[in-house]
Amino acid sequence: MLTATLRALRRNHAAKVAVGVIALVVLVGVFAPLIAPHDPNLQNLQLKLRPPFWMDGSEPGYLLGTDKLGRDVLSRVMYGTRVSLLVGLAATLLSGVVGAAVGVVSGYYRGWREQVFMRLADVQLAFPSILLALAIIAVLGPSLLFLILVLGLTGWVSYARVVRAEVLSLREREFVTAARAIGDTGPQIMVRHLLPNIVAPLATIGTLQVAAMIVAEASLSYLGLGVPPSVPTWGSMLADGQLYLRGAWWIAVFSGAAIMMTTLAINVTGDLLRDVADPKAYHR
Amino acid sequence: MSSVLEINDLHVEFRLDADTVKPVNGVSLSVEAGETLAVVGESGSGKTATALSILRLHPTPPCHYTGGEILAGGRDLLKLPEREMRAIRGNEIAMVFQDPMTSLNPLKSVGAQIAESLRLHQGLSRSQARAQAVQALREVGIPNPEQRAGEYPHQFSGGMRQRVMIAIALACRPKVLIADEPTTALDVTVQAQIMELLAGLQERFGMAIVLITHDLGVVARCADRVLVMYGGRPVELAAVDEVFAAPRMPYTRALLRSMPRSDVPGGAPLDPIPGSPPNLFSPPGGCAFHPRCALALPECSSTVPPLTERAPGHSAACLLEGSL
Numbered sequence: 001m002l003t004a005t006l007r008a009l010r011r012n013h014a015a016k017v018a019v020g021v022i023a024l025v026v027l028v029g030v031f032a033p034l035i036a037p038h039d040p041n042l043q044n045l046q047l048k049l050r051p052p053f054w055m056d057g058s059e060p061g062y063l064l065g066t067d068k069l070g071r072d073v074l075s076r077v078m079y080g081t082r083v084s085l086l087v088g089l090a091a092t093l094l095s096g097v098v099g100a101a102v103g104v105v106s107g108y109y110r111g112w113r114e115q116v117f118m119r120l121a122d123v124q125l126a127f128p129s130i131l132l133a134l135a136i137i138a139v140l141g142p143s144l145l146f147l148i149l150v151l152g153l154t155g156w157v158s159y160a161r162v163v164r165a166e167v168l169s170l171r172e173r174e175f176v177t178a179a180r181a182i183g184d185t186g187p188q189i190m191v192r193h194l195l196p197n198i199v200a201p202l203a204t205i206g207t208l209q210v211a212a213m214i215v216a217e218a219s220l221s222y223l224g225l226g227v228p229p230s231v232p233t234w235g236s237m238l239a240d241g242q243l244y245l246r247g248a249w250w251i252a253v254f255s256g257a258a259i260m261m262t263t264l265a266i267n268v269t270g271d272l273l274r275d276v277a278d279p280k281a282y283h284r
Numbered sequence: 285m286s287s288v289l290e291i292n293d294l295h296v297e298f299r300l301d302a303d304t305v306k307p308v309n310g311v312s313l314s315v316e317a318g319e320t321l322a323v324v325g326e327s328g329s330g331k332t333a334t335a336l337s338i339l340r341l342h343p344t345p346p347c348h349y350t351g352g353e354i355l356a357g358g359r360d361l362l363k364l365p366e367r368e369m370r371a372i373r374g375n376e377i378a379m380v381f382q383d384p385m386t387s388l389n390p391l392k393s394v395g396a397q398i399a400e401s402l403r404l405h406q407g408l409s410r411s412q413a414r415a416q417a418v419q420a421l422r423e424v425g426i427p428n429p430e431q432r433a434g435e436y437p438h439q440f441s442g443g444m445r446q447r448v449m450i451a452i453a454l455a456c457r458p459k460v461l462i463a464d465e466p467t468t469a470l471d472v473t474v475q476a477q478i479m480e481l482l483a484g485l486q487e488r489f490g491m492a493i494v495l496i497t498h499d500l501g502v503v504a505r506c507a508d509r510v511l512v513m514y515g516g517r518p519v520e521l522a523a524v525d526e527v528f529a530a531p532r533m534p535y536t537r538a539l540l541r542s543m544p545r546s547d548v549p550g551g552a553p554l555d556p557i558p559g560s561p562p563n564l565f566s567p568p569g570g571c572a573f574h575p576r577c578a579l580a581l582p583e584c585s586s587t588v589p590p591l592t593e594r595a596p597g598h599s600a601a602c603l604l605e606g607s608l
Contacts, residue, residue: 174386180341181381182374182401182452192400196391 004276015272021265025258029081036075037061040232044070049248065250067240073251076232077258083233084262087148087217088210094152096206099159100198104190106160107167118164121157129154130216137225144227147220151213158205166198200277207270211263218259234259287314287355288459288492289338289377294352296337299345305564307333309516310352312591315460315492320483322495322507322524324539328561330516331496335464338494339373356460375405378453382465384445388437394421394448395433398455405456420451425481443474450481457489464496475499479506500543504528509597512536515562515572518591522598532600534580535573571602579604 009015028035038061047070050059058065064074102121106114133150140146170176171194179189220226221235229236234255241252296308307330315321323331336342338354340361354361357376361369373379381387388397398420399413408416414433421429424447437445446466453461463482467475479502486493495507503510503524510527512520512535520533531537541555559576562568568575574584581603591601 174381174383175389177336177341178379178381178387178449178452179389179400180373181339181379183370183372183404184400185370188404192392193389197389 005273008272008276012272014268018265018268018272021261022269025081025262025265026085028078029085032078032082036072036078037063038072038075040071040075040079041230042071046070049244051248052250064254065248067237067248067251068244073237073254076237077234077254079232080234080237080255080258081262083144083221083227083231084214084217084259087144087151087227088214090148091151091155091213091217092206092209094148095155095209096159096202098153099156100163100195100202102156103160103163104167104194104198107164108171108186108190108194114164117160121160124154124157130219133216133220134223134225137220142225142228144231147217147226151216155209155213158209159202162201162205163198166201167194170194170197204270204274204277207266207273211266211270214259214263214266287316288357289494290314290355291334291338292353292355294334294337294354295350296333296342297348297350298342299348303565306567307516307564308337311513311516311518312352313494313511313518313521315494317459317492318486318490319508320486320493320495320506322497322503322510323513324498324500324503324510325513326498326539326561328564329513331498331513332464333516334513335379335462335494335496338460338462339377339379340369341373341379371405374401374453374458375456376458377460377462378456378458379462379464380446380449380453380466383469384442384449385469387449388445390437393434393436394440398433398448398452401452401455416455417451420455421448423454423485424448424451426451442470443477446470446474446478447481450478450485454485454489454491458491460492460494461486462494462496465498466495467497467499467502475502482506500540512539515567516564517572517588517601519573519602520600521591522600526595526598532594532598532604533602534577534604536600538576538578 009019044066047059047062047066048068050062050066050070051057052065053063062072062074064072064077066072067076102117106117132154136150137146176189176193179193184192217226218233218235218238221233222239224236224239226235227233237255238252238259241248241250241255245252291311291313294308294311295306298305298307309330311330311334313321313323323334325331333342337349338361340349349362352362356372361372364372388394395414395417398417399408399410402408402413402416403410418429418433421433426432426444426447432440437448440448450466466482467478470478482493483506495502497503507524510520510522510524511518512527512533514535520527520531520536522532527536528540531540538555538557542557544554557576562572568585570583570585570587571577571589574580577584583603587603589601589603591599593599594605
């Protein structure tokens with residue numbers, strides 16, 4: 001899969017750019033404390049609402065301007081990367097683990113387990129997950145951990161459905177019967193023989209899911225129900241900047257651009273992975 | 285010698301939504317250590333259904349074992365809890381499947397797949413199992429086994445994969461090996477090699493082989509005794525020479541006649557069996573073969589003849605007495 005991905009990457013210029021953007025975002029997130037020019041929460045009311053460097057009235061050292069409290073927009077965007085990546089990856093991982101487990105069990109055992117889990121998935125799909133997340137956070141209070149848990153536990157459905165469908169076809173393959181014929185138990189077959197064979201579709205959904213989770217986190221933060229207000233995030237910056245859109249557009253625009261660029265890059269990469277995992281779709 | 289596997293009057297049903305299909309209707313057979321019993325019949329005659337029943341590999345539902353017993357090591361396999369059944373699968377009774385292209389997990393090295401069985405049943409450590417897996421590959425005649433053990437199924441040819449399947453099946457030295465059409469998916473020269481390999485390993489390890497096949501050439505070469513099945517029922521059971529020389533059931537005779545022969549100068553025309561195998565959803569009354577039987581009597585459509593011994597060691601299920 002890795003070599004096939006690299007080969008596909010060589011032909012796909014959009015994906016090259018996308019992978020570059022993702023690498024940049026990850027580096028910025030990891031090294032934010034080292035490269036950010038200012039403390040993202042340091043207020044300086046004398047420097048409030050300064051524009052980016054190329055405009056009149058800009059303050060040297062504040063490349064992308066400042067917000068209503070005089071905090072450096074560039075530093076806040078850099079630190080916001082950390083929350084977005086952490087929430088995006090952790091929530092995706094959590095929903096992937098839950099969804100894959102549910103999907104494999106439903107597909108392998110069929111019967112009542114499949115009925116229960118798939119009806120549960122239908123219920124979950126019928127209910128807007130952002131609303132559910134909103135309600136839970138509103139009750140429990142904003143916290144990074146709760147945010148990850150809520151997003152992670154509402155995102156399992158897409159994995160569970162795809163994994164179940166894959167397992168339904170895999171379980172009829174002869175090597176699964178052969179595994180039973182040497183005495184493997186159900187769990188052994190699921191872990192050793194079924195899961196390794198569905199890694200490719202899992203990775204593909206996972207990639208696309210990271211982007212969806214980043215947007216979900218930004219939406220919740222925008223609504224003020226994400227992480228605590230002291231933590232700079234792209235979503236809360238967007239909400240803050242909204243009030244000043246006419247005079248100080250840079251606050252909302254740079255955080256919004258960060259959200260858009262990151263999710264776009266992840267989606268383009270996800271499409272590439274999907275094409276690699278399913279060569280038939282690639283040539284269609 | 286006593287039998288290592290004995291099936292008495294086995295009945296299997298698949299209960300589908302609307303219908304119930306009975307692929308196995310009163311099959312009885314036994315094999316002794318070191319013996320090869322061939323089970324032959326057309327597609328749909330219940331050969332594979334019987335084979336999978338021995339290890340209880342049919343999914344339940346829809347499958348139900350409605351009658352009979354399968355005795356191995358003094359126990360009735362149909363009554364064992366699933367946990368004890370797992371200890372028998374691959375350990376006392378092992379199975380080789382028809383298509384070696386699909387019976388191996390494409391994502392695991394063949395060494396790991398052989399080691400899996402050894403670790404399950406003999407509690408070997410990873411490195412011990414790995415070493416034994418290499419040994420098992422050597423036994424089935426795979427050259428350079430140390431290196432090949434780390435390779436993946438797609439790096440093996442069909443015949444080599446079937447050798448790997450045999451190595452997996454025999455890794456724990458089972459008493460019974462069920463080979464479900466082990467050569468059907470292979471080309472003819474490789475078929476002969478695989479059958480020779482099985483015969484050689486049988487001589488060495490003394491296991492009984494239940495050989496499921498519809499290739500009468502393979503039967504003639506390898507089997508000691510033959511069980512002919514039709515419509516889920518055993519219709520003739522005899523030593524291999526007897527079956528070929530003096531079949532006592534018209535179906536057996538028809539099967540033999542539909543086989544191309546190389547011993548007749550100029551070649552004899554094939555004599556196919558008219559009609560098609562019985563529809564298991566609505567099997568014909570009486571003897572399942574009577575609609576296609578050249579010698580059918582009026583009673584054949586109403587009476588199911590039991591499998592009875594006609595000569596020492598030779599049983600047939602037919603209203604006609606004597607050899608045909």
